[in-house]
Amino acid sequence: MANDKKMVEQITSMDVDFAQWYTDVVKKAELVDYSGVKGCMIIRPYGYAIWENIQRELDKRFKALGHENVYMPMFIPESLLQKEKDHVAGFAPECAIVTIGGQNKLAERLVVRPTSETLFCDHFKDIIHSYRDLPKLYNQWVNVVRWEKTTRPFLRTSEFLWQEGHTMHENEEQAREETLRMLGVYEEFYLNCLAIPAVTGQKTEKEKFAGAEETYTIEPMMHNGVALQGGTSHYFGDGFAKAFDITYTDRENKIKYPHQTSWGVSTRMIGAIIMAHGDDNGLILPPAVAPIQVAIIPVAQHKEGVLEKANEIKATLEKAGFRVRLDDSDQSTGWKYSQYEMKGVPVRLEIGPRDIESGNCVLVSRVSREKSFVAIDGVENEVQKMLAFVHDELVARARKNLEEKTHVATTYEQFLDIAENKPGFIKAMWCGDSACEDKLKEATGGVKSRCIPFKEEKLADTCVYCGRPAKHMVVWGKQY
């Protein structure tokens, strides 16, 4: 057992240094590698397989709601980006710019897309003419670039992968519905596929997307109490439509501007999975997106019949639709146990000579780590139950973490005290003035408004900072 002990020791304990724990896990579980390209990451097979599972699950949901995938160019002529003034102001500082093409200096510089509202609008202008052309429900799965000075794998990199939905509607009501519908899709996906319950709500004016009228957000909490902006959905009104001169003839034959939304989630979600569920033994992956759901470890695999039975079980489980890895390498059993624990595989199945004799095998869940003996006959049902148990347990733990690390502040002193001493979210009243957000951020070294949650409570009558009448309850917190 020397080997596996050594491996586990290579992961820094969460309580000692959470940032180092994160770095250790992403490297040792072989999710990413650092590249020679500043600020960019290599997503390795195990990490990319999580992303493929995320894509499959989300894409299914998007298409079920009538969305279609498209592909827009990744270059945006600078003049196009500048058409909507708030938008360009928000993104200009983060742009990577192509100035040379085919060995010649370009007449117009090209921005590598930080997001694609402008390209979609340029296209919508050409294809939307009548109410019959609406709604347009588009999505694309692409890479985007936002120049970053300090980067961290999955959480903040200059290039990342995401999906961006862009939709156009006949009127405000339909566009608003779409904005909230897609935030709802994210919320359901976070809960049912990533096993992460989260706070959802509306961003304040200060924190909304550049060019949006309103931004809605899903804000999961990480194990250490820090927030991650997990996904956003924007209502644009007709601002971009006006800037890009997109009009259509409505049912009464009048010329109108369509109303617009966009919404996106990214590879950052893999960071959320790591930090919401992981422990000192490594990753814990939610079954719905785990590349390997069951790791079969043969015990005394050189003994007659062991590998044969292990392969039989593998075939049974694969036929039942599970993602299975049988590790028959010459590594020690102990090493394998640690390895698949570190990789966060939800269920381990052990099978040895004595088990075969008794017609049983051993199941161990990544969350409880207790052994249970189950009959090989019908093992697929037991695996199904254990995967469901892992999912539910992860949800319960994450919910407990979210609840325990959410604190109420009704006075400025309380706010400062919590910000200083209790990692997590702070619920507090707010007057609606951005200046108070600035002051609170400054006083606390980075606590920002996460959102005005859909589920508001009335904690007090006055703003926690300025004492003026409160307009909203806000959830505050530090973020990645």
Next chain:
Amino acid sequence: MANDKKMVEQITSMDVDFAQWYTDVVKKAELVDYSGVKGCMIIRPYGYAIWENIQRELDKRFKALGHENVYMPMFIPESLLQKEKDHVAGFAPECAIVTIGGQNKLAERLVVRPTSETLFCDHFKDIIHSYRDLPKLYNQWVNVVRWEKTTRPFLRTSEFLWQEGHTMHENEEQAREETLRMLGVYEEFYLNCLAIPAVTGQKTEKEKFAGAEETYTIEPMMHNGVALQGGTSHYFGDGFAKAFDITYTDRENKIKYPHQTSWGVSTRMIGAIIMAHGDDNGLILPPAVAPIQVAIIPVAQHKEGVLEKANEIKATLEKAGFRVRLDDSDQSTGWKYSQYEMKGVPVRLEIGPRDIESGNCVLVSRVSREKSFVAIDGVENEVQKMLAFVHDELVARARKNLEEKTHVATTYEQFLDIAENKPGFIKAMWCGDSACEDKLKEATGGVKSRCIPFKEEKLADTCVYCGRPAKHMVVWGKQY
């Protein structure tokens, strides 16, 4: 029938102007739109759905052979691109270069990937140490950029989508096997999914990939006799491994260089589908990748029971695994017939009141356009048969085209005459000297060697250009 007639007339006849026919089809079938970004295309939902089907089919094949998907950064530091001298010489003229990031001039310029050998090698260096780490069988689905002056949707655009496989092996033999295995996957995919039989073989020294020892290619012929480089697979030897100092400890504990391959196909394949199968009525899509395999057109749909029955049939067909569109819009039946013909849907199913009475419906294949009456009960089997018929018929037509437009030249005069008067491929002997390739290209206004086919014939003893002893039979042709 005025409407549908009008629509069909908007497509230029292939025989009148093939290039214009192509442009008409890609636009009117809504596969692409031109973007405001020079040289880049917008892939619209119908075009992107073909790409998604291609991806799914190929990805399945790659994974069945043990390949894993990864994601590399899209930026390549210029110094990294320059590490392999033939490689940089080949790609430098086509590069798009980022010189500004986050409003600052970059210390090192970043090339937007034209291909990713250099990035993979930089990563392989970090993760390959022992023979136990081999083979590494990686693939990625990404966008790449090669700056182009003249562009045409799918065939030649500055940005395009593709997959690039990159593998590392213990020795030459295994790497060579992989190179040919993956060309074989492409050949099988072209035939069984795209319904395109094609010539396969090895590129001449002059036409091989920058940095490769050998390049193998699949060369389908378009309806007009012009070739399209349909996909390539490269054997690199250990050239890149040496340039990037990638070594591993072999089974005898000796330090060795691994041997490498790469292989790729792109959205250009959609161009091949269009030009190999299309006709004057528009697209004809091979069933395996058609976004809609069956278009159900209700006749007299306002009559009681028609839409109900149409929806029933739709559900039956979808349950059987077919991709189905029921068009119950208020467009005329004739318009719908033309519309789905233009969009290349392999099978049309008509269902009207009289059909329902008799328990039948009408199936029409896109290739024969003949009506056949089949029982609604068991219609899924008839649809299956008709889809298989469409596939086989497309293969047969494409094979006939390939055979009829392949000509033998044993003398220089014959070669010139065929090049001038008979569009298609020319089979002719070659001495092995690049100078003869240059001369033939010059004399014919662009006829180049497509490949030395795996199935060589001995047509003559001497080179068709210089008369020196022939080394190989080469297939020659103009290309897109």
